[in-house]
Amino acid sequence: MASIERTFSLQVPSSTENLAMIREFVNGVGARAGMAAADVAKLELAVDEACANVIEHAYGPEVTKEVSVRATLDEDSVQIDIIDTGKGFDPTEIPQKNLEELAAERKSGGLGMRLMKKLMDEVHYEIIPGQKNELRMIKRLKK
Amino acid sequence: MASIERTFSLQVPSSTENLAMIREFVNGVGARAGMAAADVAKLELAVDEACANVIEHAYGPEVTKEVSVRATLDEDSVQIDIIDTGKGFDPTEIPQKNLEELAAERKSGGLGMRLMKKLMDEVHYEIIPGQKNELRMIKRLKK
């Protein structure tokens, strides 16, 4: 594998219908990075969660809005950047309830960010309200 | 299906290794457009041919260069735009030899543009030397 960085990008309309295409894209990226199937599956799920959040929370399902996923591969890692220009939010203010509490409240949500953090090695949000919201996730490659 | 246009885009490094990812992308687009499997297969092959030409003729295999595919869906058609910033060429000057001549000359190339024209409803090149080379192909949807 060349030591040079390689970048793969995908943009699709903001609709949950397109999550399947995003997952196929991530599967392709994982294969290009030479990742093991189990790690590709983790990457796939983390990106699905992040994009579902953009579609459902940042924009609402508006096909005029775009979900953008960029993957940067180098020798050591796969870096995923997901950018939206939606309403933004403060990740530190999202309450982290445990599973029993969520179930007791009949909640169906609140699991996505938790999954992303468990699946990836690094997860950072950079929110510039009204301008752009960027989520960067990194998965290190096992050598 | 909404009457609004939907746009899907993919950018990958200029390497034939990435043609498989491009094909998966096109398969996804075809599914989103509700195309029959036989038509998706035609779209897939036409885009593969066009991107292989960009990789092999416009850039050479340089992973620092990017192949960009954009698909625009509306009610009636799938439009594919493939842009490169490579050396460009004059499509009207490419000799169209028949199969027997190509075989007699031991040629392995010269079939790609022919296939694209047979598979798609419209194929146009817009070459602005030194700036950008754009190939637009259209496949009309059967209703």
Add this chain to the structure above:
Amino acid sequence: MATSFTVQRSTSGDITILALNGFLDAHTAPEFEKVIQEEFDAGRVRLIAECGELTYISSAGLGVFMSFIEDIRAAGGDLKICNLTPKVAQVFEILGFNSIFDMVPTVADAETCFAGPAREV
């Protein structure tokens, strides 16, 4: 394309078996929610999710399980999960779903669970 998700419903006495097939994500989770809601509304609260053909799940799918479990148990029933593939099982485990749900190998095992004492809510 990997968008398809189906639920096939069958019954065994007062137990409803829901065989999930395909991709359960933010797009398809509402279909699963609807099926469970229908069972619940019909007073059928002994449910088994048979996941042998469930190839993918994201948090939206997990959320459907989570949001119904208390109501189902409060109504005297349960929702048991069986036959998870290793890939899907891993997602349930990462989130600690085994602390809330009975997850067993087969439909027969799940039926046996129902024959035993009710799980604490």
Add this chain to the structure above:
Amino acid sequence: MATSFTVQRSTSGDITILALNGFLDAHTAPEFEKVIQEEFDAGRVRLIAECGELTYISSAGLGVFMSFIEDIRAAGGDLKICNLTPKVAQVFEILGFNSIFDMVPTVADAETCFAGPAREV
């Protein structure tokens, strides 16, 4: 990922059977070219391409067939194509390959072709 392409080689007397599997595109065509070149260099010019497991072909793959056929025939051999799936067969047909190549259903049919008179070059 749909990148894999393999060729499995077997022989039947002086005939070489090349069983193609997977995706034959601009990336994998050089592998196919290499295999045919090796047969040709070894003086083995009675070739059958068995395409039952060939799921995809683009012009780069077709070009390998086209670029070798005259040399192979000039050396007294042929390259017969058999067992194409409908999807792949359509690509051969669109380009009119049937005017140049013998395309038959089975390996046995291709072997029978070799037993008959040589095709005009």
